[in-house]
Amino acid sequence: MQTIYQQMDSGELAQTIASLKDEVAAAKARGLALDMARGKPSPSQVDISRPMLDILGADSDLHDGSVDCGNYGCFEGIPSARKLAGEFLGCPAEQTLVLGSSSLLIEHDIVGTFWRCGTCGSEPWSAYAAAHEDKPVKFLCPVPGYDRHFGITEDLGIVNIPVAMTEDGPDMDEIERLVASDDSIKGIWCVPKYSNPTGITFSEDTVRRLATMTCAAPDFRILWDNAYCVHDLYDEGDELANIFDIAHEAGTEDRVVAFASTSKITFPGAGIGFVGASPAVLAEFAHHLKAGLISADKLNQLRHVRFLPTLDAVREHMKKHAEFLRPRFECVEQKLAEGLGSTGCATWTHPRGGYFVSFDGPEGSAKRVGALCAEMGVRLTTVGATWPYGEDPHDTNIRIAPSYPTVEELSAALDVLVLAVKLVSAELAAEALE
Amino acid sequence: MQTIYQQMDSGELAQTIASLKDEVAAAKARGLALDMARGKPSPSQVDISRPMLDILGADSDLHDGSVDCGNYGCFEGIPSARKLAGEFLGCPAEQTLVLGSSSLLIEHDIVGTFWRCGTCGSEPWSAYAAAHEDKPVKFLCPVPGYDRHFGITEDLGIVNIPVAMTEDGPDMDEIERLVASDDSIKGIWCVPKYSNPTGITFSEDTVRRLATMTCAAPDFRILWDNAYCVHDLYDEGDELANIFDIAHEAGTEDRVVAFASTSKITFPGAGIGFVGASPAVLAEFAHHLKAGLISADKLNQLRHVRFLPTLDAVREHMKKHAEFLRPRFECVEQKLAEGLGSTGCATWTHPRGGYFVSFDGPEGSAKRVGALCAEMGVRLTTVGATWPYGEDPHDTNIRIAPSYPTVEELSAALDVLVLAVKLVSAELAAEALE
Numbered sequence: 001m002q003t004i005y006q007q008m009d010s011g012e013l014a015q016t017i018a019s020l021k022d023e024v025a026a027a028k029a030r031g032l033a034l035d036m037a038r039g040k041p042s043p044s045q046v047d048i049s050r051p052m053l054d055i056l057g058a059d060s061d062l063h064d065g066s067v068d069c070g071n072y073g074c075f076e077g078i079p080s081a082r083k084l085a086g087e088f089l090g091c092p093a094e095q096t097l098v099l100g101s102s103s104l105l106i107e108h109d110i111v112g113t114f115w116r117c118g119t120c121g122s123e124p125w126s127a128y129a130a131a132h133e134d135k136p137v138k139f140l141c142p143v144p145g146y147d148r149h150f151g152i153t154e155d156l157g158i159v160n161i162p163v164a165m166t167e168d169g170p171d172m173d174e175i176e177r178l179v180a181s182d183d184s185i186k187g188i189w190c191v192p193k194y195s196n197p198t199g200i201t202f203s204e205d206t207v208r209r210l211a212t213m214t215c216a217a218p219d220f221r222i223l224w225d226n227a228y229c230v231h232d233l234y235d236e237g238d239e240l241a242n243i244f245d246i247a248h249e250a251g252t253e254d255r256v257v258a259f260a261s262t263s264k265i266t267f268p269g270a271g272i273g274f275v276g277a278s279p280a281v282l283a284e285f286a287h288h289l290k291a292g293l294i295s296a297d298k299l300n301q302l303r304h305v306r307f308l309p310t311l312d313a314v315r316e317h318m319k320k321h322a323e324f325l326r327p328r329f330e331c332v333e334q335k336l337a338e339g340l341g342s343t344g345c346a347t348w349t350h351p352r353g354g355y356f357v358s359f360d361g362p363e364g365s366a367k368r369v370g371a372l373c374a375e376m377g378v379r380l381t382t383v384g385a386t387w388p389y390g391e392d393p394h395d396t397n398i399r400i401a402p403s404y405p406t407v408e409e410l411s412a413a414l415d416v417l418v419l420a421v422k423l424v425s426a427e428l429a430a431e432a433l434e
Numbered sequence: 435m436q437t438i439y440q441q442m443d444s445g446e447l448a449q450t451i452a453s454l455k456d457e458v459a460a461a462k463a464r465g466l467a468l469d470m471a472r473g474k475p476s477p478s479q480v481d482i483s484r485p486m487l488d489i490l491g492a493d494s495d496l497h498d499g500s501v502d503c504g505n506y507g508c509f510e511g512i513p514s515a516r517k518l519a520g521e522f523l524g525c526p527a528e529q530t531l532v533l534g535s536s537s538l539l540i541e542h543d544i545v546g547t548f549w550r551c552g553t554c555g556s557e558p559w560s561a562y563a564a565a566h567e568d569k570p571v572k573f574l575c576p577v578p579g580y581d582r583h584f585g586i587t588e589d590l591g592i593v594n595i596p597v598a599m600t601e602d603g604p605d606m607d608e609i610e611r612l613v614a615s616d617d618s619i620k621g622i623w624c625v626p627k628y629s630n631p632t633g634i635t636f637s638e639d640t641v642r643r644l645a646t647m648t649c650a651a652p653d654f655r656i657l658w659d660n661a662y663c664v665h666d667l668y669d670e671g672d673e674l675a676n677i678f679d680i681a682h683e684a685g686t687e688d689r690v691v692a693f694a695s696t697s698k699i700t701f702p703g704a705g706i707g708f709v710g711a712s713p714a715v716l717a718e719f720a721h722h723l724k725a726g727l728i729s730a731d732k733l734n735q736l737r738h739v740r741f742l743p744t745l746d747a748v749r750e751h752m753k754k755h756a757e758f759l760r761p762r763f764e765c766v767e768q769k770l771a772e773g774l775g776s777t778g779c780a781t782w783t784h785p786r787g788g789y790f791v792s793f794d795g796p797e798g799s800a801k802r803v804g805a806l807c808a809e810m811g812v813r814l815t816t817v818g819a820t821w822p823y824g825e826d827p828h829d830t831n832i833r834i835a836p837s838y839p840t841v842e843e844l845s846a847a848l849d850v851l852v853l854a855v856k857l858v859s860a861e862l863a864a865e866a867l868e
Contacts, residue, residue, distance in 0.1 A: 040505055040507075043504075043505065050493075053492050053494065054491050054492045058484040058485050060487065069704070070701045071475070072472065072474050072703045073474075073703070100730075100731070101730065102534075102727055105726045109726070112546070126560070148728070155725035155726075268504070268505045269506045269728060269729040270731045291542060291586050291588075292539045292541065292542025292589075293539045293542070294703060296534075297731065300731065
């Protein structure tokens, strides 16, 4: 794709750059301070869940069935919360644990357990690494993807291998080719619905191929972080196939470990976290986790299930969230289309849910765009973070997190982003002429 | 020490045993079902903290200073809670993290980090273990001690070495001798105040010797679980020396990692957990933990600090707990003194705080006593659990957890325990005559 700047002669380009620089100077003078760095709901959006804080009071019954939520015990989570967890994850309640406020921490712990102890009788991943000096343990990372996922495997010393995202999810031809012959590839990170940051939902074919593909490693694990399973922007949400059902049918159910939480449903960082897996994998994880945990915060579990007792109640609640998020996503779409649609400088995704839009500018532009936005007072997610080790090889990708600012602030921030992309694209074109 | 049964001739002994067996049969017929297995507060005791559930409501200000507790961020814990954590642990607030509801899980995670990554530049403990096939990594475990501590190191494959408790804390002569020459001994588990289960508080001399002793392992760590730091039964509580001050003076502050939580202050399993360490150790732990945690549940932190804003408020609250616990501990003391005081069959501790009484019967008696109590409907902590691997070499120790039953139930349970100890002691004496 040629940008409009690449079609200009050097004089026209110089004039355009000068004019864009004037606009940048004017933007700097406005002294903006806007944050589009992380996928945080805005304070007013969070306020939707404030009624939950009234649910438990001094006189409340603190029992869930026969479980006293105000005392020790019930390691696996309270029955009502496990029921909800099963509905979130698409597996039987008995195959879930409801734990503390962070599903990321559960992911961290379970991958750490595979590393230290192995899974389903295979040697620990750390032992595999020690025995194969020239063949480190590897993980597949769909890119652009979620930096904190990549950080968990990186911290363990697992080598993160990027795999391209397509419109249907990660590139399955490439994945099937890789895992078929290399037993050092032990897993893949997935955000299967409204992926972070592309917003893409894996197609049924992708889900099926992931669940049924032939893996050289018998202990290959799909880390299925269904973080946005109910986070639709529109009444008609994307449909995600149930990977547990497909895996169960194919006899590969030990392969799937699924996660979700209420962090972006009730209070970010103060929700309840869910994990679901096959009976065997759940039992081995519970065995090790029990060494350090008597029980998670069951009062918060009780508060949640009384506020949101069923998946239908959750869906109703999510509609209120969508009212905040929809205008923000639509603002992103509109501003980018208006500002860059005819420039040939950029492509971006059009999510129908989740928290992010993935944006790609010309090769070699993203870091410069990020720096220029910062100079103009707009903070983006660290550019490159959507790739393992922060290394986007073509330096094109930017994650847009539109949820936190007001629509007015977001609009101003996108003006800045559009301007930065234009100037950097023009400068790149000029540099290519030199 | 001779028991009264050892002083009897065989005829007298046979008669005594027959009479005790009649009493056991009568007790069985009563069909008791009492639980003294774990250190759980009773439901009425937990109710003391119910007003905390009214603290946060839909209209509350959810900020702690500038921190929005209802959104992501503030990994290290909210400022007010860190201040309280510093007061609990005896170190500056900046040297603390306030995390989720379980301090045990923090202990699990930090020992896991030392195992996988090492500490302060030393090789990972797992690497040490791999490099010294004949010299496994070891941990010192004061006995009788806390089974869940031993379980954490056992789960990692660390070898637990028992060290005797004295009236002043663990046997420091033995500990100094062991750690001076053996660099495979990487740490010690301590419950320094009202130890689980002896109720002993470490003397100032013990604290000083632990903090200043010469360790062959440069990465020796004291896991200082100050679980009962404010859990006094009487106005005049035991005094525990501040190990951070002593270590700081001695230049050994990297050696100390301290823990506490509000689990037995507010709601068991739904409190907030604290960790304190030197700046270097805290930073390295935070670095790895951050790979899996954005932030802990700050709403629960806020709820806690608004309910218990200062250490003085905590102490006032603890007086209410003491009103429940004191009569239970006094019941244990009275029943044991009345029932066994003149028999020579048993010794036990006389704690002024905490949750447990440690009881020792004749050699070879404890497992049989535990089984006999179970037959009579009284469940004790699994006998042997106070020793690493559940192996009490002399089979004498029983942990008494008097907090959960009512005083009446407890009284009945202790009658059963006394009866069981008498019968087993008499049978042991008879078996020795054979």
